[in-house]
Amino acid sequence: MKGIVFSFIISVGFSVAAQQAPQYSQWYLHQFAINPAHAGIKQCVDVHSLYRVQWVDFDGAPNSGFLTVSLPFQNRRRRVFGARQGTGFKFETDQFGPFSVTRLNLAYAAHFNFSQDDRLSLGVYGGVVQTGYDASIATTHDPDPTVLQQSNFLAPDASFGAWYNSTNYYAGLTIRNLFRPAWEDIGDQSRHRFHIALNGGYRWAVKENITLLPGVNIRIPPRSPVSVDLNLHADYKNVFGFGIGFRAGDAINATAVFKIREQFSIGYTFDYSVTDIQSVAKNTHEISLRFTSCKPDRSTSNSCPLFE
Secondary structure (H helix, E strand, O other): OOOOOHHHHHHHHHOOOOOOOOOOOOHHHOHHHHOHHHOOOOOOOEEEEEEEEOOOOOOOOOEEEEEEEEEEOOOOOOOOOOEEEEEEEEEEEEEEOOEEEEEEEEEEEEEEEOOOOOEEEEEEEEEEEEEEEOHHHOOOOOOOOOOOOOEEEEEEEEEEEEEEEOOOEEEEEEEEOOOOOEOOOOOOOOEOOOEEEEEEEEOEEOOOOEEEEEEEEEEEOOOOOOEEEEEEEEEEOOOEEEEEEEEOOOEEEEEEEEEEOOOEEEEEEEEEEOOHHHHOOOOEEEEEEEEEOOOOOOOOOOOOOOOO
């Protein structure tokens, strides 16, 4: 029978032995969704949305998504090494088994240019996280009052992000769940825990119209193995992109991105699991939409140096 057995849910929820933060195969296309240091990094309005359906037809499988809006405070630096500033917000939801986690965060970031091409950005997310547990979805062999309690509560939420980029490379750091609130009425030791993510990438202009963007994303969750994503994205004329990716011990994926009228784009990712879960579940899908008020750079047909 398809479904997540309760012993698996125990390991995910109560002992917090698995990654609590949602994962996205299109992480490299939506940097602000994972790193608050990207708030207002572009001198225009930037809106991103994504929805991920994991392991289709698998009962209790994760469903995740977000909406982000990034805005600049100040378009020009007033002095050398002076910081530009940015703001924005993120709404994110994650549902897995009987658990639901919803976050609403405001962001602030400062961007320090050491030269025309080299920039360090520091940012924070601050807001609230709502955590819910629906006991009616859970079943146990024996009655367990710790497991069979409903729970729904609000707690403060914060993340820190750092980002450095030059013309052809970038590196990012994110630390989530800085407050680490306990999960009320859900187990004895369950709580939100620190999650650290590191990512980086490089831009290689193969020809005037073709750019390759290799990237790596390393997630370090508590009490569970490190997760590593490797991606290679090819961009043609900054209009069409195609990428392939590999998540170690989990899945391979393919991504296609199309620009529509220069300021709109749509992306789709197909994940194929390389684990035994493939025998009882279908595959994973992500779809994303983006709008930017930025005017396209007419001086080049290569992809944006911010590795979006």
